[in-house]
Amino acid sequence: MDRLAALLDPVDLDDFFARYRDREHVVIHRGEPKRFADLVDLAGVESFIFETNPRASDLQVLHEGPVDRSEYVYPSGLVDALALSHLYGDGHSIVLPHAHLHLAPLGYLIRGLEDELGCRAQANLYLSPPGAAAFAPHYDTHDVLVLQAHGEKEWTLFEGPAPVPSTRRFDPDVDGCGRAVETFTLAAGDVCYVPRGLMHRAAATTGASLHVTVGLHWVTTLDVLTAQLERAGGQRHDLQRSLPPGWWRDPAARAAARSAVVEGLGALADDDLLEDALDALRTDLVRSRQPLVPGQLDQLRRLDLIDQRTLVAPRDPMVYDLREGDDQVVLSCFGSEIAFPRSTLPALTRLLAAGPDGVAVGDLPGELDGDERLVLVRRLVREGTLEARW
Structure with a gap:
């Protein structure tokens, strides 16, 4: 920090x-x-x-x-x-x-x-x-x-x-x-x-x-609870049921309404729902951050000059999220999502953690060959996630 x-x-x-x-x-x-x-x-x-x-x-x-x-x-x-x-x-x-x-x-x-x-x-x-x-x-x-x-x-x-x-x-x-x-x-x-x-x-x-x-x-506990309720409303139809007639006057109807609400609050104890809410808040932040990419046109003009010796570094600052799936990894950044084969994960992780000093394309870890490293790096430069250091 x-x-x-x-x-x-x-x-x-x-x-x-x-x-x-x-x-x-x-x-x-x-x-x-x-x-x-x-x-x-x-x-x-x-x-x-x-x-x-x-x-x-x-x-x-x-x-x-x-x-x-x-x-x-x-x-x-x-x-x-x-x-x-x-x-x-x-x-x-x-x-x-x-x-x-x-x-x-x-x-x-x-x-x-x-x-x-x-x-x-x-x-x-x-x-x-x-x-x-x-x-x-x-x-x-x-x-x-x-x-x-x-x-x-x-x-x-x-x-x-x-x-x-x-x-x-x-x-x-x-x-x-x-x-x-x-x-x-x-x-x-x-x-x-x-x-x-x-x-x-x-x-x-x-x-x-x-x-x-x-x-x-700051993201607060109330923000998370609100996100949970929004998702619970889309998954559980019982939460959309109307309160009993007369709930604002009749004590029995009011008691029934209270019981329904208490039962509905039980949905907030669901671990999967909580994880979904936290993921949604994170995704909303990442997707809504616009790019700060000075010199991007020069990066594109020189894209083909990137080779195994070229140093590349992640844009700084940059709000991103890297999620792993069964057969792919998804990079969320600058309002878009890019899916890559899972085999790129070691190289992606190293690139995003390279810091201002950067890393040479040829030094990326993993099983990618030289051409595959170039394809990956050039794609990320084109998307504004990386910048080549000339």
């Missing part, structure tokens, strides 16, 4: 998972203002906002909450850059939701975290003028890593709802904000872990602030 470890350093990963995750926030002060310079910088963010003609879906303006889009979006859906700059000058924050889809370094970070953690992740970017707060006090329904990239931001933590809501989004009319319990300032290079449900507010100090929030959508 190199990427998560680098973000949390010097906090030990075992300590993070055992003590902090789901439970307690962590503030990491570093005194390294250039730590995230290779990840995101103010000039690059301003270039995207003011030079690429973003659309309304690419950004949002906030001032203790959302600002009406009509104030900075043309009827065509394009952003009015000058109106946006005026709002920023008046104390409004600019937010790039899903910034990892637009800024490549963030894209690699997010995909790497997804590969390490087996869950969805996303990066939002907040650019705030002095003194501005994008949101009033609120909580998130997912964990967040805050990476302060430029300037400073003062964070205040508040007493919030207990127990922490599992999936319900924050509602200011329902979720009252309690007393402030802690205040701290993040400077450039600092990190804060904010667990799901922790009430907070963040405001820029005396200068402009740029920070990234990395949202971590």
Whole structure:
């Protein structure tokens, strides 16, 4: 887990998972203002906002909450850059939701975290003028890593709802904000872990602030139970039976309904159903991750030049799954599945585990001859799973 470890350093990963995750926030002060310079910088963010003609879906303006889009979006859906700059000058924050889809370094970070953690992740970017707060006090329904990239931001933590809501989004009319319990300032290079449900507010100090929030959508026990129920509903017709008439009034009918539900819950104890649910969650993550394949056209142009001495390496980061069958192995990656003869398993395993140093085609283990190794490697390069090192 190199990427998560680098973000949390010097906090030990075992300590993070055992003590902090789901439970307690962590503030990491570093005194390294250039730590995230290779990840995101103010000039690059301003270039995207003011030079690429973003659309309304690419950004949002906030001032203790959302600002009406009509104030900075043309009827065509394009952003009015000058109106946006005026709002920023008046104390409004600019937010790039899903910034990892637009800024490549963030894209690699997010995909790497997804590969390490087996869950969805996303990066939002907040650019705030002095003194501005994008949101009033609120909580998130997912964990967040805050990476302060430029300037400073003062964070205040508040007493919030207990127990922490599992999936319900924050509602200011329902979720009252309690007393402030802690205040701290993040400077450039600092990190804060904010667990799901922790009430907070963040405001820029005396200068402009740029920070990234990395949202971590862990797979939860509730996710697995939900997946089990969905599959049980497709396999057991008794779960689709209607409740007895009068269940909402008649005590006897209500008792019968309770009995039917309790019996249905017994389906969750089925080991095969549990394995199916876990497999489905894994497959959904793998199939929905898009490829990050720089230089792919050059790889295709030089495909025929690959020989036994060529070093090849797996794309990094890459979320994939390799499943074994009776007579074949199936590689799932980048939204597709590729079936190979089972005889390719030793070579496939070595290729996917080769790391950045790669492995020579002629050094692949197993029973494949030289031509078969070339066929396998060239197919994987064509699919974007491998890259040849020239």
